[in-house]
Amino acid sequence: MSTKLEQAVHALKEQIDAPVASFLSSCVHCGMCAEACLFHTETGDPKYTPIVKVEPLRRVWQQEFTFWGRLLKKLGLAKPITDEFLSKWEPLVYDSCTMCGRCSMVCPVGNDIAYMIRKTREGMAISGHVPDGLVGAATRAVNIGSPMGVKFPALQAQIGHVEEDYGFKVPVDVEGADYLCMLSSMEIMNFPEYIGAIAKIFDHAGISWTLSSKAFEATNSGVQIGVSDIATELVQRIVSEAERLKVKVVVSPECGHAYTAIRWEGPNLVGKKFGFKVRHILEVLDELRKDGRLKTEGMEESRLTYHDPCQIGRRGGVLEQPRNLINMVASDFVEMPDAGKMNWCCGAGGGVSTNERADEIRLKVFQRKKEQLEAVQAEGLVSACSNCRIHIEVGLEKYHMDVPVISLTETLAEHLVDKK
Numbered sequence: 378m379s380t381k382l383e384q385a386v387h388a389l390k391e392q393i394d395a396p397v398a399s400f401l402s403s404c405v406h407c408g409m410c411a412e413a414c415l416f417h418t419e420t421g422d423p424k425y426t427p428i429v430k431v432e433p434l435r436r437v438w439q440q441e442f443t444f445w446g447r448l449l450k451k452l453g454l455a456k457p458i459t460d461e462f463l464s465k466w467e468p469l470v471y472d473s474c475t476m477c478g479r480c481s482m483v484c485p486v487g488n489d490i491a492y493m494i495r496k497t498r499e500g501m502a503i504s505g506h507v508p509d510g511l512v513g514a515a516t517r518a519v520n521i522g523s524p525m526g527v528k529f530p531a532l533q534a535q536i537g538h539v540e541e542d543y544g545f546k547v548p549v550d551v552e553g554a555d556y557l558c559m560l561s562s563m564e565i566m567n568f569p570e571y572i573g574a575i576a577k578i579f580d581h582a583g584i585s586w587t588l589s590s591k592a593f594e595a596t597n598s599g600v601q602i603g604v605s606d607i608a609t610e611l612v613q614r615i616v617s618e619a620e621r622l623k624v625k626v627v628v629s630p631e632c633g634h635a636y637t638a639i640r641w642e643g644p645n646l647v648g649k650k651f652g653f654k655v656r657h658i659l660e661v662l663d664e665l666r667k668d669g670r671l672k673t674e675g676m677e678e679s680r681l682t683y684h685d686p687c688q689i690g691r692r693g694g695v696l697e698q699p700r701n702l703i704n705m706v707a708s709d710f711v712e713m714p715d716a717g718k719m720n721w722c723c724g725a726g727g728g729v730s731t732n733e734r735a736d737e738i739r740l741k742v743f744q745r746k747k748e749q750l751e752a753v754q755a756e757g758l759v760s761a762c763s764n765c766r767i768h769i770e771v772g773l774e775k776y777h778m779d780v781p782v783i784s785l786t787e788t789l790a791e792h793l794v795d796k797k
């Protein structure tokens with residue numbers, strides 16, 4: 378066994394905690410998770426059954442922690458864990474799982490399969506069975522501070538445009554501000570209007586907030602690739618900056634995985650409770666709405682629907698807030714079938730969008746989103762994740778659908794009552 382393979386088996390063994398052991402031992406092989414996973418429903422291929430994707434983890438658990446598995450291993454009758462086996466599973470673990478958690482919702486024995494995929498990636502990454510795109514993104518995130526290689530001057534340039542457009546100063550590195558707003562590189566490069574939108578909304582609501590020049594990137598390539606050391610380092614950068622600036626709340630941007638990484642995985646990764654709160658931008662905006670600090674005017678008249686990003690809705694519980702906010706500015710809001718906590722993934726989360734090898738399957742499974750949109754004859758799709766947004770735009774183009782994809786934060790900003 379090569380050293381890398383030994384390390385992978387060791388890493389997988391290390392991932393087998395009490396929940397994983399209980400999940401693996403309680404699977405009744407009912408196959409219900411298959412019907413919940415869009416990679417299975419849209420291809421009909423049984424290899425995309427969610428529980429099948431965690432076979433590397435299951436094999437190690439069986440051979441290291443069960444009586445029969447250990448006996449078979451001793452007798453040389455157990456299925457071996459080899460480089461070929463891990464290579465075969467790599468596309469199942471990375472290309473065809475967005476860690477959307479839909480399968481975890483339907484399992485009759487309560488197995489959190491998405492949690493196990495995350496754990497399986499830890500072993501795959503150590504053995505080098507990782508897509509190149511994710512390796513590149515994680516390397517840039519560690520060395521440059523952004524998976525897309527975006528540095529502060531690029532953000533500074535966008536801030537300059539916002540200041541010119543709106544005529545007020547965008548706060549950067551303000552010590553003692555209440556809110557530290559994080560961004561994703563995709564917003565900085567592809568959707569800079571988002572920066573203008575939060576600046577406009579916070580100015581309107583009289584919020585004390587800041588951006589940081591040292592830690593502005595919220596996405597976490599370490600979580601996506603499955604390397605906890607990288608994930609921890611990236612979370613720690615945000616924690617250190619929040620502590621240095623003494624902010625009360627860190628605001629996760631319109632990005633699903635960033636929210637999961639900092640809010641739910643963050644404290645476990647750095648091994649301490651944060652001294653500040655973490656909120657998704659939609660939670661902050663809904664709080665402002667409740668407090669009467671968001672005054673809007675006019676309504677969108679086209680038929681709008683909402684795509685719940687998996688990490689924000691199903692995994693993060695932010696389901697009511699976007700609906701409260703959309704209803705402030707949309708007169709014809711309709712829900713897609715399966716909207717809310719059982720919404721279908723767009724197909725690009727969990728690092729799948731960073732992985733060029735997954736382009737074909739990602740667009741194939743987009744069929745499901747297409748059907749959801751067709752069912753309600755939507756004239757516009759609102760979302761709150763820049764990663765979903767960019768993939769949905771590509772998917773709509775592929776399927777020749779003319780449906781604009783709109784950011785919820787940006788739409789709200791457009792409807793704000795002019796303070797003057």
Ligand code: SF4
Binds near residue numbers: 414430473480494
């Ligand atoms: S987490 Fe989502 S994409 Fe991954 S196996 Fe489960 S349903 Fe499929």
Ligand code: SF4
Binds near residue numbers: 409410
């Ligand atoms: S739904 Fe749960 S019990 Fe059924 S096969 Fe999938 S993981 Fe096993």
